[in-house]
Amino acid sequence: MVDDRKLAVLRAIVEDYVSTNEPVGSKALADRHNLGVSPATIRNDMAVLEEQGYIAQPHTSAGRVPTDKGYRLFVDRLSQVKPLSSAERKAIESFLAGAVDIDDVVMRTVRLLAQLTRQVAVVQYPTLTNSAVRHVELVPLSEHRLMFVLITNTGRVEQRVVELPEVADEQRVAHLRAVLNTSLDGCGLSGVPDRVADLPERLSPEDRPLAATILSVLLESLVEKHDEKIVFAGAANLAGADFTVGLRDVLEALEEQVVLMRLLGETSDLSALTVRIGSENPYTGLQGTSIVAAGYGSGDKQLARLGVLGPTRMDYPVTMGAVRAVARYVSQILAAS
């Protein structure tokens, strides 16, 4: 049904279309690729491919263009991820190595990825879900206010200013700090609510209102930051590509955290590349775009995802290579810190 030569034709169409951005005809194919057959034969194959929905022609008597289904087949069976050159690897490594904190890592990553792929890069901040409490700090700001700081083993720092219901002297704060730290140290964030549930009861009665206030802020910060932060870069790269759908829609999607979140998708499998092509992606405003995403993490735990967004007409092998490589390097960096 789909014999080898037809697949070769499809591959050739995808490659040519990606590089020229113009519908590709039978003659051009016969010239540029040595398929060993005449244009007429190729035409026949193309007719079949079109009937099966892998390619389409924008109008009668124009060349063929891959459909989403065609790209899908190309990605799944006709291409292989293209590894980066060693120069590129070196560049990545040295660029990421200079990062000083988690914000810096994310920022550098997203810029790097955008530059590398010449597309829009999207990076999700490492999730708190899988991290554990490294330290809790209470810093008195005034008699009635203190700053609550939560440091996780993934290097992230959460902070909140807490209005206190009563005056808290340094000693009581110190006590509470000690209690919090001993009871939470190393505890996974998901386990925090359980651990602190009975905490007020273990304290002397006069400390309870204070503790309750702080705990409520703590719990609140856990759920609030659960909808994760996402950043993007490389929007300028959109300017060149012309989308079937308006540029505006794409930019709007990029500024909607929730949409981005869903675009990156989720896979349990760390290091697996996800490719969403055109209509496969869950957001109607982005029909003409594809997303290539991968998870990253430290050790074996997936912390978050990153990827790039570009026109469906993109160079999948190269893009996938870049995304995979960057995901790996970020994982390394995070594991080391």
Add this chain to the structure above:
Amino acid sequence: MVDDRKLAVLRAIVEDYVSTNEPVGSKALADRHNLGVSPATIRNDMAVLEEQGYIAQPHTSAGRVPTDKGYRLFVDRLSQVKPLSSAERKAIESFLAGAVDIDDVVMRTVRLLAQLTRQVAVVQYPTLTNSAVRHVELVPLSEHRLMFVLITNTGRVEQRVVELPEVADEQRVAHLRAVLNTSLDGCGLSGVPDRVADLPERLSPEDRPLAATILSVLLESLVEKHDEKIVFAGAANLAGADFTVGLRDVLEALEEQVVLMRLLGETSDLSALTVRIGSENPYTGLQGTSIVAAGYGSGDKQLARLGVLGPTRMDYPVTMGAVRAVARYVSQILAAS
């Protein structure tokens, strides 16, 4: 030389052009504004205005379009900042009030401003320069590593992981923490280098290497974060407006922190509005754009700047009103926290 009627004509031209986005001719002016004179008279005035460089015609026999110089005159002498409606004020207030930390404040501000003006909003993070140390925290991560956290009175938190030259037990860390806090508490960041200069000498010899390492990281973090962080939002609003210069250049400029920094400019005067029109701005890639910026801060100190960027053909009174209002509200929020 520039009598009142000519100014009225210029104002009318700016207003019409802003609202229609089409070169405006003498007849249209006479119709839409009741200037009390005939089109022919207006033509004469327009000829003079053109000679003086306030307006220009895209081609012979088209209407007139304001030049940068024309907009400048309009902004300086022919318009007044338009205050927001009370509904808008309420919306701003309630939207900003929900912010939980400094990141949240900045994020909400930039989105708010983008939505309000339907343009690209740019917000600079509050500078550290004018803030003071509220608390320094040292959190041991392992025997050889600790996390250094600096909390400022502006609510910002800086963090660094420090590799230690030697094993540091909890006691030594605690001691160092105490020393740091007593010597730095309330100290302006610019004064920190002076204060810590002689600090190692006041410690026992065995603590000095440890202290030196931490101090070097501290000082480094001060200068590094000195080039401030800037965020933007509302890029989607660029999609509608057509720039004389490519959209790509604008997007590129937006992703360059340094460029943004210079665009926002600096004025000592808090609460003064800065307007940079087209060629007035220091970046050649942004010829067709204007920037409206204002400073914000807590109390009387200017902490940073915020503003919007849009086509030179923008509604200056409204935009200026929005920028000024948002700057004020953010200042309030920051002063309160």
Add this chain to the structure above:
DNA sequence: ACTTGGCACTCGGGAACACAGAGTGCCAGA
């Protein structure tokens, strides 16, 4: 000294049109 109506002139943008070129589908023959 301005203002005004009239008038000739200019030029951009849209409509109509033709045409070359690329590409297809199909068919008959190898």
Add this chain to the structure above:
DNA sequence: TCTGGCACTCTGTGTTCCCGAGTGCCAAGT
């Protein structure tokens, strides 16, 4: 099953033409 040939169908481009908006200038009016 492949191939060459051939008629057909489009799109994109270049050309021409014309309408209309808008101007500049001038002479007359206030």
